[in-house]
Amino acid sequence: MVGFRTSLWVAAAGLAAHGVFDFVRYNWFPGPGAPEWWPGFCGGYDVAAAIALAAILLxxxxPADAR
Known part of the structure; x- marks a missing residue:
């Protein structure tokens, strides 16, 4: 929420951090509540979304005339 109110770069960093958290949490703290494939899917999606948002922001x- 802070990223959308301040800078979309914060949102991109948050997405990337959440993706990394999904992978780390699953490997260090496995637990019930989600299917086995979910951490990989969610982590991959978050990292891909962060990269896409960063590309859009860049x-x-x-400048428009830089070709």
Missing amino acids: KANK
Whole structure:
């Protein structure tokens, strides 16, 4: 929520951090409550979404006449 109110770079970092957390949590603290495939799926999705958002932000910050 902070990232959407301040900078989308914070949102991208949060997505990436959540993706890493999914992988780390599953390996260190396995527990019931989610299917076995979920941490890999959620972590992969979060990291991919963070990369996509970062690419969009980088492209949006380039000057229009830089070709």
